Amino acid sequence: MCSFSGRLVAWMDRELPDNEAADAERHVRDCSECRTRVDTYKQVSRVFVAHCDAVMEATTHRRPRWVPVLASAAAAAMLFLVFQPASVKQIRVLPPVADASPAIILETAPKPVKTVHRRRGSAPAKTPNANWVLPETAIQIAIPVEAMFPPGAVPEGITFIADVSMAADGSVQGLRLQP
Amino acid sequence: MSGDSLPLPLPLARFAADSCEATTLYRELRKPLLRYLVCLGLSADEAQDVVQDAFVSLHRHLASGGSQENIRSWLFRVAHNGARNRQNSYDRRFGKPLNPQLDLIAYEATPEQVVLAKEKFRRLGKAILLLTESERECLLLRAGGLRYREIAEVLGIPTSTVSDTVDRAIKKLAEKCNV
Numbered sequence: 001m002c003s004f005s006g007r008l009v010a011w012m013d014r015e016l017p018d019n020e021a022a023d024a025e026r027h028v029r030d031c032s033e034c035r036t037r038v039d040t041y042k043q044v045s046r047v048f049v050a051h052c053d054a055v056m057e058a059t060t061h062r063r064p065r066w067v068p069v070l071a072s073a074a075a076a077a078m079l080f081l082v083f084q085p086a087s088v089k090q091i092r093v094l095p096p097v098a099d100a101s102p103a104i105i106l107e108t109a110p111k112p113v114k115t116v117h118r119r120r121g122s123a124p125a126k127t128p129n130a131n132w133v134l135p136e137t138a139i140q141i142a143i144p145v146e147a148m149f150p151p152g153a154v155p156e157g158i159t160f161i162a163d164v165s166m167a168a169d170g171s172v173q174g175l176r177l178q179p
Numbered sequence: 180m181s182g183d184s185l186p187l188p189l190p191l192a193r194f195a196a197d198s199c200e201a202t203t204l205y206r207e208l209r210k211p212l213l214r215y216l217v218c219l220g221l222s223a224d225e226a227q228d229v230v231q232d233a234f235v236s237l238h239r240h241l242a243s244g245g246s247q248e249n250i251r252s253w254l255f256r257v258a259h260n261g262a263r264n265r266q267n268s269y270d271r272r273f274g275k276p277l278n279p280q281l282d283l284i285a286y287e288a289t290p291e292q293v294v295l296a297k298e299k300f301r302r303l304g305k306a307i308l309l310l311t312e313s314e315r316e317c318l319l320l321r322a323g324g325l326r327y328r329e330i331a332e333v334l335g336i337p338t339s340t341v342s343d344t345v346d347r348a349i350k351k352l353a354e355k356c357n358v
Contacts, residue, residue: 009342013326044349047356049322051303056214060223 002033012038201237204250209234211323212258218319219262229261252329255320259333299356306355314348317341 004027010016011024028034165174209230216226236257241247307315313334320330327345331338 006342009327009345015326040353041349044352044356045322047299047303048307048318048352051300051307052214052218052319052322054300056217059217060213060226 002031004031004034005037008034008038008041012041200247201234201241204237204254205234208251208254212254215255215319215323216258216262218322219316221262221265225262225265229258229265232261233257249329249332252325252332255323255325255329256333259316302356303352306352309355310348310351314344314351317344318348318352321345 004024007016007020007024008028011021011028014021016024028038165172212230212233213226216229217223221229233254237250237254239245240253310318313336316334317330320333325333327341328338330341330345334341
């Protein structure tokens with residue numbers, strides 16, 4: 001095996017310093033063994049990447065999901081969404097799928113209350129009043145626009161912050177947009 | 180802070196600065212990460228979740244002043260571990276969903292080209308299933324655009340092992356597919 005073969009990949013990754021890269025290029029031109037290796041490497045890589053793309057296409061070829069975004073939204077009493085390019089009109093705030101039991105009254109609820117499990121991070125102490133509001137932010141999430149909207153729905157270069165207030169049961173109380 | 184926009188609480192201001200970096204990374208790496216996870220055998224939904232989690236971790240990492248060096252391999256490592264944690268059937272699905280959907284990749288090709296491509300992909304899919312788990316992971320990370328030393332970081336193995344593993348995998352695939 002050609003002694004140069006160990007450095008071929010470094011060369012393909014453009015990790016060699018300039019002078020060594022020039023050497024490598026010359027070497028690959030002259031050494032048929034290394035040239036074959038590089039060609040095979042590139043061809044297999046190309047086919048493999050195409051295969052991966054096809055698997056990806058076949059697996060993910062459907063509409064974007066809203067549920068996890070909303071589920072995590074329900075986890076927070078107040079939520080900031082930072083969209084990268086986005087337009088105001090496109091915002092859809094769907095009510096969470098969830099187990100909405102608006103009034104959690106301690107004396108009457110022998111069943112386990114699911115909403116408690118959905119809260120992450122520093123969960124505030126439970127109060128019998130379902131309409132309490134957290135004093136300050138709980139979670140901030142940045143969601144690039146392509147995760148939320150179909151491609152092309154939103155012009156490039158627009159950024160805004162959606163400030164969503166949520167009730168304890170996960171329903172949306174208010175939505176305010178800031179440019 | 181000036182009067183026309185609402186004053187941001189300090190964490191959000193900090194977050195906004197971090198989010199530039201994070202948004203760039205998200206745009207650049209979301210798709211490669213998804214592809215990696217889907218090709219590992221995760222469902223589209225699982226892959227989306229793992230990627231979301233990885234970027235949430237990234238926010239935390241950056242917000243807490245974590246190192247920005249090797250952030251690409253950092254993200255892949257987080258995603259890789261996330262996949263490991265939720266996956267029982269690790270490689271069952273890779274290569275399987277291809278056959279009916281192949282038209283997606285070759286819609287501009289002539290019928291003969293499509294037939295040839297399908298045949299090639301079928302053989303490649305079979306050959307990929309015959310690779311060892313680490314060979315497959317190395318190739319997939321390579322297809323995700325990582326360098327050898329980055330792959331080594333993700334998988335926690337020496338760079339020389341990565342190099343040998345990729346070489347072996349390429350050789351196997353080249354033999355099986357007559358590339």
